Amino acid sequence: MTDTDPLATTFCPAEISGVGLGLRSQHYQDILRTRPSIPWFEVLSENYMSTGGPALHHLEQVRQHYPITLHGVGMSLGSTDELDFDYLDKLKNLIQRFEPAWVSDHLAWISTGQHYLHDLLPVPYTSAALEHIAQKIMRAQEYLGRRLLIENPSSYLCFREDEMSEWEFIAALAERADCHLLLDVNNLYVSATNQGADASEWLRLIPSGRVREIHLAGYEDKVDYLFDTHGHPVHPPVWELYAETIRAIGPRPTLIEWDTDIPSFERLMQEARTAEQTLARLAA
């Protein structure tokens, strides 16, 4: 039982543009009290899959004033396990209730033999894996009745059996599954560095027509490799790669992700303004 009757609630239109922020429970009060001029919020789907409680109650209020996107980690699209239809039903309910602009998940597996590891694990870039994952994406899209955005991973390894590079794989997968892409520029930079590949070269492989959203976040430099923590400001080389991306594919709705050591809302707004300035500068 919420204070607001869902049937009486009116949401603002769903379309997104500009630079959004990840919605985090620490900031509900700030957002609802001050109504900051943020064009949209991204919501972590799994945090709202219960049938009641404070999280849904707050999201209901936020959604009245802001468009949202739903971003999940639970589909396990890269796993050889069958799709989890209970999970997809919950996601479908969320979609129906909150009318997101986009729904996204990752190129990764998080489970095997129904054992969930809750971490985005790497797939080999082989044609067999590509066909398997494309089939799962297509089945999920069919079940949900909409196209998904698939996000490129932060990888810490490449398999010896890989038949193609990360972005050759993603480009071919998107084509085969006819899905959209969520381009995480930080992930692309982290993966390229960790795999000894050239980020600018990967950028040229991106099927720009399929990219509907961009993510930016901060990594941690562990000397031997880059670690995708989402706990830092966006680093200078990622800002540069972001500018290069916008020049190459044009402006896209962009999200600042910050999930660990979450700073004040004001600090997040600052980060969003930097991205806005880049978008404005390159559009001029």
Place this chain on the structure above:
Amino acid sequence: MTELEELQQLFRDAMFGDKIALSAVGNLVRPVGGLSGEEHVRIYRQTVLGTLTRSLGNIFAVTRRLVGEQFFDAMAARYIPDAPSRSPDLADYGESFPQFIREFAPAAELPYLGDVALLEWHWHRAFHAADEPPLDSEALRAAAAEDASRIVFRLPASATLLESRFPIRRIWQINQPDYHGSDQLSLDDGGERLIVWRRLANELRIDELDDDTWQLLNGIAKGQTLEQLGDGANISLLPRCAERGWLGGFDTL
């Protein structure tokens, strides 16, 4: 089994401490920069354990505070390999952790720790429980007028009854980050009987129950009819329970 499935099962085993699997996956990975194949795989081991440990640390925040970060993380590292998660929702993970803590020998010095952890688990579940309308007192009056013996009350969907021989509510309270009162506490203060639940969408509560109310609510939790309740419990407390929100609803047989 396909090659991909085999790889994923091997990878999973490598994540949870199987050294042979770790070395086998390491051999499938190309060394890059200064890292060997196995070192690349170990990065994932760290993120998998890190994610699960962090999630347990958030749910069992008081437990973590009581034993310290290092002890907690070591305890989680022992728990995780033998407690596979079966749900895509990370919030479902950790139900068996309180029982594990009770049997975890290095924590035996803190005999109340498992009970505190159980309180935290039910608090966490109450947060995510289904919304429900308050007890319909009008409908209840009508049902009582017809045949009161056929009424079967329900606890709120979010509610759990919890009993400990330690003052776990008090321990929980003084270990909240925003707590400012006295932190004096004696384990001899005696046990507690509690109801952990959520009022409406937002208000999470831990209420202490007196013996009579405890007995009554336990009868209700067992699904006893009003008639059966009247046998052992003090049903004159029902209006007060309804007022406090401890009755979620009722059915008629």
